[in-house]
Amino acid sequence: MGPGLAGAAALVISFxxxxxRVAVLPGLCAAQATAVAAAAAWQGWLQGGAGLxxxxxxxxxxxxxxxxLALHRLATGLPNAPRARFPWLVLGAGLALLAAxxxxxxxTHGVDxxxxxxALATVLLGALMTLVGRGVPxxxxxxxxxxxxxxxxxxxxxxxxxxxxxxxxxxxxxxxxLAGVRFLGLGETR
Amino acid sequence: MSVALxxxxxxxxxxxxxxxxxxRRAADAIGIGGAAAALLAACLLAAAPPPPDGWLRADPLAxxxxxxxxxxGLTTVVASLASPSEAQDRSGRSRLSRALPHTLLGxxxxxxxxxxxxxxxxxxxxxxxxxxxxxxxSDAASARQAAxxxxxxxxxxxxxxxxGTALLYLAxxxxxxxxxxxxxxxxxxxxxxxCNGALLSLAFVxxxxxxxxxxxxxxxxxxVAEARTRAPMPVAVLSGxxxxxxxxxxxxxxxxxxxxxxAIAPGPPIMALGLASLLLxxxxxxxxxxxxxxxxxxAIGQGGVAAFAFGLGGPAILAxxxxxxxxxxAGTAAWQCLGxxxxxxxxxxxxxxxxxxxxxxxxxxxxxxQTLRQAPPLAFPxxxxxxxxxxxxxxxxxxxxxxxREAPVAITLPAAMQLALTVVLGLAMPxxxxxxxxxxxxxxxxx
Numbered sequence: 001m002g003p004g005l006a007g008a009a010a011l012v013i014s015f016x017x018x019x020x021r022v023a024v025l026p027g028l029c030a031a032q033a034t035a036v037a038a039a040a041a042w043q044g045w046l047q048g049g050a051g052l053x054x055x056x057x058x059x060x061x062x063x064x065x066x067x068x069l070a071l072h073r074l075a076t077g078l079p080n081a082p083r084a085r086f087p088w089l090v091l092g093a094g095l096a097l098l099a100a101x102x103x104x105x106x107x108t109h110g111v112d113x114x115x116x117x118x119a120l121a122t123v124l125l126g127a128l129m130t131l132v133g134r135g136v137p138x139x140x141x142x143x144x145x146x147x148x149x150x151x152x153x154x155x156x157x158x159x160x161x162x163x164x165x166x167x168x169x170x171x172x173x174x175x176x177x178l179a180g181v182r183f184l185g186l187g188e189t190r
Numbered sequence: 191m192s193v194a195l196x197x198x199x200x201x202x203x204x205x206x207x208x209x210x211x212x213x214r215r216a217a218d219a220i221g222i223g224g225a226a227a228a229l230l231a232a233c234l235l236a237a238a239p240p241p242p243d244g245w246l247r248a249d250p251l252a253x254x255x256x257x258x259x260x261x262x263g264l265t266t267v268v269a270s271l272a273s274p275s276e277a278q279d280r281s282g283r284s285r286l287s288r289a290l291p292h293t294l295l296g297x298x299x300x301x302x303x304x305x306x307x308x309x310x311x312x313x314x315x316x317x318x319x320x321x322x323x324x325x326x327x328s329d330a331a332s333a334r335q336a337a338x339x340x341x342x343x344x345x346x347x348x349x350x351x352x353x354g355t356a357l358l359y360l361a362x363x364x365x366x367x368x369x370x371x372x373x374x375x376x377x378x379x380x381x382x383x384x385c386n387g388a389l390l391s392l393a394f395v396x397x398x399x400x401x402x403x404x405x406x407x408x409x410x411x412x413x414v415a416e417a418r419t420r421a422p423m424p425v426a427v428l429s430g431x432x433x434x435x436x437x438x439x440x441x442x443x444x445x446x447x448x449x450x451x452x453a454i455a456p457g458p459p460i461m462a463l464g465l466a467s468l469l470l471x472x473x474x475x476x477x478x479x480x481x482x483x484x485x486x487x488x489a490i491g492q493g494g495v496a497a498f499a500f501g502l503g504g505p506a507i508l509a510x511x512x513x514x515x516x517x518x519x520a521g522t523a524a525w526q527c528l529g530x531x532x533x534x535x536x537x538x539x540x541x542x543x544x545x546x547x548x549x550x551x552x553x554x555x556x557x558x559x560q561t562l563r564q565a566p567p568l569a570f571p572x573x574x575x576x577x578x579x580x581x582x583x584x585x586x587x588x589x590x591x592x593x594x595r596e597a598p599v600a601i602t603l604p605a606a607m608q609l610a611l612t613v614v615l616g617l618a619m620p621x622x623x624x625x626x627x628x629x630x631x632x633x634x635x636x637x
Binding site: 131146153170172184185 | 319323
């Protein structure tokens with residue numbers, strides 16, 4: 001129940017990410033990463049896997065603290081143009097429903113369906129935010145949210161080897177994009 | 191350390207050397223040396239393939255594509271050193287920008303040789319980051335925007351691919367149990383029939399969207415035109431390797447689903463993406479885009495034809511592999527001659543249009559023949575789109591060849607060799623090469 005609760009929290013935050021001001025997006029993303037880290041740590045405690053604990057620490061340190069802090073600086077002072085409209089929320093709800101249908105009882109095998117469904121929905125909502133978000137912070141946070149969903153999916157799969165490597169791979173892209181924005185001015189149109 | 195790692199190490203060590211060395215002459219020598227070492231290592235691997243070691247494997251499909259990528263890598267590095275415009279660009283670039291094409295090449299080699307589905311994805315991720323960084327290092331703001339789009343689109347695609355890989359692992363649990371075996375391509379295919387079909391289908395959806403984005407299949411192609419047109423020539427050519435890896439992984443996943451009776455049929459969605467790519471290229475080329483965009487559109491269209499063949503299955507897979515190889519060689523030759531060598535560029539465009547004696551005509555006829563046999567209603571649209579693409583490409587020739595000048599032999603010779611290879615592959619393919627192609631097609635799709 002614990003990891004499922006944390007997964008549900010990550011999913012709720014994904015919806016909140018779709019309709020918030022730019023300035024609060026980094027904080028929401030940090031909260032989502034913390035929920036994912038909690039799910040990984042809970043699974044680590046249940047299964048006794050060192051990889052899960054390591055993944056939890058990585059997600060908390062990078063996606064939960066380092067990237068949101070850097071993004072907070074980037075987002076400060078930007079206009080609030082990227083607020084999502086009602087149709088995107090409806091589309092987001094449709095994607096979450098699709099994720100729930102994808103993990104019907106006949107489909108999954110030996111996994112927590114609730115957690116896997118929440119993870120799939122989080123990835124899809126992150127993808128939606130990246131695609132419809134206007135401006136660098138919103139798109140980057142969408143990618144980060146999708147990466148959080150990926151780690152959440154990994155924690156719900158018993159015995160998945162190299163989970164810390166999966167977490168690192170999921171973080172590498174948002175981190176590289178952030179470094180590109182900071183040092184090379186990626187995403188600038190002028 | 192596995193021998194199969196040798197084609198990966200050459201370019202990556204060269205990249206390290208290029209980062210450390212400031213001397214232009216030494217950097218040129220290291221660049222050529224690294225790419226030549228990769229090609230040589232690929233040839234040696236092909237001569238005596240080692241057994242899979244759990245992380246890397248040199249099966250016929252991987253070897254074929256590693257050899258192709260090695261060939262493209264070496265000719266591109268040589269041509270970029272000889273190209274006057276590239277030499278001018280290079281003088282102003284940092285050590286990092288000289289090292290990035292080699293990093294991209296090494297990562298592509300690793301993705302092709304990887305036996306672990308997760309490692310394939312991670313290697314592609316590193317290749318994407320290197321490619322986007324190389325695009326961004328150009329001074330233009332449009333290049334930085336293109337690099338951002340590439341990073342976001344491919345990044346999202348790779349998150350989908352990683353999720354699909356994790357779901358693939360889950361699907362393989364009933365057959366292979368926990369552990370790395372459930373992530374190895376070499377063990378997954380023989381066990382595919384015993385995998386969870388529903389989860390395999392779910393994994394396929396994510397893998398198709400993920401690798402389809404990297405392979406720039408329509409409608410997942412949004413990043414490719416801007417990124418490749420804004421990139422320096424070596425990166426523009428080598429980033430075409432992302433499509434080769436993406437399509438080859440889709441072919442492997444197709445084999446897994448085809449072997450499982452409960453999974454969805456993988457062919458129709460792949461064929462749909464392939465036909466959509468061909469349709470977009472054929473339509474967009476009629477608007478007479480600039481030369482670089484024209485080559486990118488041709489690559490999208492011809493890559494779509496290869497994907498369509500992979501979706502069709504059966505003997506069409508062999509034709510699709512031939513098409514993938516020949517269009518990559520012809521496209522590379524055309525890119526290398528762009529802005530320099532008039533005859534090479536015209537020949538490359540004729541080859542991409544599928545005109546004889548170049549090899550695309552052979553693969554196109556094979557694919558059309560198989561479509562008539564396996565899916566007759568699709569044969570007419572496929573044939574019409576191929577003709578339309580060819581005609582649209584031929585319409586570009588007068589504009590493309592205008593203003594060109596004679597180029598050094600270091601550009602003309604590699605381009606001529608690649609075009610000659612496309613002729614040989616189309617008209618007089620040696621029996622051993624045909625057997626290799628057949629083994630690659632069979633190995634990727636049947637246990």
